[in-house]
Amino acid sequence: MVEGGMKCVKYLIFFFNFIFVISGIALVTLGAVIKGYYNKYLDFLGDGVVGAPILLIIVGVVIFFVAFMGCCGAIRESYCMTMTFAVLLALIFILELAAGITAYVLRDDIRTTLNTNMQATMQNYGKDDYDGVTKTWDGVQMELDCCGISNYTNWANTSFGSDGDRVPDTCCLIFSTGCGAGVAVLPQSEAAQTIHTAGCLYKLEEEMKENIVAVGGAGVGVAFLQILGVILACCLSKSIKKEYETV
Structure with a gap:
């Protein structure tokens, strides 16, 4: 009965790790695309805004390797590796939640940051x-x-x-x-017959907000998915420990 339950949890962990690998690649891709977009406007942006996609890339890479560890732990039925996988997933969850909250906060400050930096750089x-x-x-x-x-x-x-x-x-x-x-x-x-007369602040602000929301949404979305991964990893670890104690 315990063995059957352990196999079920093991297969679920394989499934979730497959999702984590895909989500890790997706986060790295999204972070790289947004980072490349931000590079064009580095003179207008603060360090916090530029740092958000970098954090997303780092988290994506870490997720990829942690998912690999989770698969190895499940195959070998290693209590140590499975618990390490659960702890690392929990840490990644905290990082992604922090990225999402940071992105949300920065969304409200983006206009002030852009206006200040645009005023300063315009003079040069x-x-x-x-x-x-x-x-x-x-x-x-x-x-x-x-x-x-x-x-x-x-x-x-x-x-x-x-x-x-x-x-x-x-x-x-x-x-x-x-x-x-x-x-x-x-x-x-x-x-208006010769030039575009509308200012750039509002247009750039809207574009930045869309990108920041994408960063935050991706981080929070994957983070809550990982809660299930942590729960499953803990269940598998518990099953593995029980089997060893029985033997």
Whole structure:
């Protein structure tokens, strides 16, 4: 009876480990994709925001190896390996829960972080020693069809814009060298004929929030699945221990 129950739990652990392997690969992939996306906007983001996908990648790799240990423990019916598997799963659960909570908290702070960093980096746009800042701003404005922080007039208050009241050429509806010259002081109705007048802050904020929610959701989703894995591993360990005591 005990042996039959142990076999049932063993097969369930195999099934859950298969799911864990897939989820580990999925977490690494999701983390890598979001990390690659964030790399384009490093000058606008805080360390906490960039750290969330890195944590997801680390957890994904650890899950992959822990799942392998769980399979070995189940095959060999090793009490030590199975208990180690359960403890490691519990630790991973805590890490993933922390990642999910961090992502949720950062979601509320993202606008402040972006606004602060965008204000600071905007003043260095176009300067020789700030190629990274210039590329980040150009990339954001071209990708999101926007200009400035709240709107295109923000550029008039920078060292770049005050030199001829211009906006970067990457704000233009159709990119061409010098197309943003003199546009920063035009009324919106006139400027809109040449450039994108909407600011980048709101658009970038929405994109970041979507990615952060994806990180948090993935972490929490896999975490609660692992609770079942911990319970099953403990049940198998108990069965293995009982069998050894009987023998």
